[in-house]
Amino acid sequence: MVEYIDPMRAIALSLYQKPTTDAEVASQLCFLTDLPAEETLSFLSTLTSDNKGVLVSPLDQRLSWFKRLPIDPTSFVFQPVTPHIPVRLANPASFVYVTTFRCAFNCKYCYAERRIGGHIELDLPQIDKIAQDCAESGCVGMQLSGGDPFARKDIIEVIDAFLCRGIHVQTSTKSILGRRVLERLSEIGLRQIQFSVDSLDGQYSQYMLGFQDHGKAIRDQVELASSLGIRVKTVTVLTPYNIGHLPELGEAMISAGTGKVIFTSYGRSLYRHSDELFISPEERRRAEHIVKGLQDKHPDAEVRLNARADHTELSDIEREKAFVSRARCTAGRESLVIYPNADVGFCESIPLDFFRIGNLAEQSLISLWQSDTMMELVQPPREKYLGTACFDCATFDECTRRGRCLRDSIKATGTAWAPDPRCHNVRQKRTRLT
Numbered sequence: 531m532v533e534y535i536d537p538m539r540a541i542a543l544s545l546y547q548k549p550t551t552d553a554e555v556a557s558q559l560c561f562l563t564d565l566p567a568e569e570t571l572s573f574l575s576t577l578t579s580d581n582k583g584v585l586v587s588p589l590d591q592r593l594s595w596f597k598r599l600p601i602d603p604t605s606f607v608f609q610p611v612t613p614h615i616p617v618r619l620a621n622p623a624s625f626v627y628v629t630t631f632r633c634a635f636n637c638k639y640c641y642a643e644r645r646i647g648g649h650i651e652l653d654l655p656q657i658d659k660i661a662q663d664c665a666e667s668g669c670v671g672m673q674l675s676g677g678d679p680f681a682r683k684d685i686i687e688v689i690d691a692f693l694c695r696g697i698h699v700q701t702s703t704k705s706i707l708g709r710r711v712l713e714r715l716s717e718i719g720l721r722q723i724q725f726s727v728d729s730l731d732g733q734y735s736q737y738m739l740g741f742q743d744h745g746k747a748i749r750d751q752v753e754l755a756s757s758l759g760i761r762v763k764t765v766t767v768l769t770p771y772n773i774g775h776l777p778e779l780g781e782a783m784i785s786a787g788t789g790k791v792i793f794t795s796y797g798r799s800l801y802r803h804s805d806e807l808f809i810s811p812e813e814r815r816r817a818e819h820i821v822k823g824l825q826d827k828h829p830d831a832e833v834r835l836n837a838r839a840d841h842t843e844l845s846d847i848e849r850e851k852a853f854v855s856r857a858r859c860t861a862g863r864e865s866l867v868i869y870p871n872a873d874v875g876f877c878e879s880i881p882l883d884f885f886r887i888g889n890l891a892e893q894s895l896i897s898l899w900q901s902d903t904m905m906e907l908v909q910p911p912r913e914k915y916l917g918t919a920c921f922d923c924a925t926f927d928e929c930t931r932r933g934r935c936l937r938d939s940i941k942a943t944g945t946a947w948a949p950d951p952r953c954h955n956v957r958q959k960r961t962r963l964t
């Protein structure tokens with residue numbers, strides 16, 4: 531199995547070169563990164579729980595980490611030879627396949643490009659050709675997306691087309707799949723699945739997604755999937771109205787067999803946005819407290835909260851620090867997106883109508899990856915930003931290498947060719963994102 535880890539995780543793992551403690555590694559990591567001690571320890575704790583089964587206790591002298599997972603830091607720390615070329619893979623390592631724009635739900639916070647009908651979806655022989663093209667282009671992983679991928683009746687065959695070519699498939703759904711579908715998924719070798727679930731409270735589920743018994747049905751589905759050997763992750767979108775439901779929801783999902791329980795704060799949606807759904811700093815702190823309680827009580831599961839302070843809450847200094855150290859954009863650098871009609875796009879979170887690189891019926895995946903249209907999105911010329919802070923920015927090239935989030939620029943201004951709204955150089959009114 532191929533696993534990607536970000537540089538921070540790679541550096542942290544490389545520090546476990548001999549039997550050592552988290553506290554010792556945390557102190558070295560603090561020195562290297564300037565992160566606060568508490569944040570570093572919490573990062574290491576997530577890192578070790580993420581890698582359960584691969585890593586063993588560093589204090590266990592019989593089978594210490596470095597014997598199981600030797601990582602020589604000199605094997606990945608390097609000086610770029612040509613610093614002006616952005617780090618970009620020669621072929622896409624992964625892709626998002628939006629199999630359909632259909633979805634049976636009607637969530638108030640919907641993040642997906644959802645169309646009821648009237649759009650082209652590929653049939654299985656066409657998907658089979660695309661799977662072959664992806665495998666030949668060197669892709670090793672994919673994320674099935676939508677709409678809801680399970681709105682397609684033939685989704686098992688779709689997944690099989692990629693799995694049988696050695697492409698690692700990750701998929702998420704809000705659908706209630708039933709025993710037969712889960713058994714088939716297990717038979718074809720799907721080893722993990724993500725279920726979206728918002729609450730066990732019927733009134734909330736009815737209000738938020740239009741299905742009163744959704745939470746309970748997902749809990750039963752987690753139990754079934756786990757019994758069939760499929761690892762389950764659940765993701766819950768936090769709004770001001772379901773924070774009080776988290777303890778009961780978390781307990782239910784963990785006891786049903788979920789290995790990873792993720793709570794993630796509502797973020798501005800390009801499709802169905804409401805300011806009312808943002809959580810406040812107090813609500814975030816309440817969620818942190820609940821998540822910590824769940825994690826302490828269930829050390830064998832991973833319970834995580836993705837709810838950072840929004841950029842509008844930060845001081846100028848904090849904002850600059852956060853923006854300069856932001857995660858690299860992977861769109862067009864490591865991955866791309868394939869839409870239901872075989873159009874290829876840049877980032878899954880950007881509606882198809884914004885950027886169309888080409889279509890797989892006319893060109894191969896690798897030729898689209900290498901196309902000028904794709905390169906213009908990865909390295910947009912300065913002229914595109916005429917009249918904005920980016921046009922005159924002294925760090926434009928460095929910023930391009932890391933990537934500005936075109937999706938968030940669209941959210942804030944309606945156009946991709948504007949500064950990343952999280953950037954400290956933005957002087958106009960700030961748009962809240964999370």
Ligand code: SF4
Pocket residue numbers: 919920921923924925926929930934949950953954955956
């Ligand atoms: S988003 Fe624009 S203004 Fe901000 S650092 Fe990047 S290039 Fe400069």
Ligand code: SF4
Pocket residue numbers: 858859860861877878879933934935936937938
């Ligand atoms: S454009 Fe934004 S959302 Fe899309 S991959 Fe890049 S950073 Fe992520």
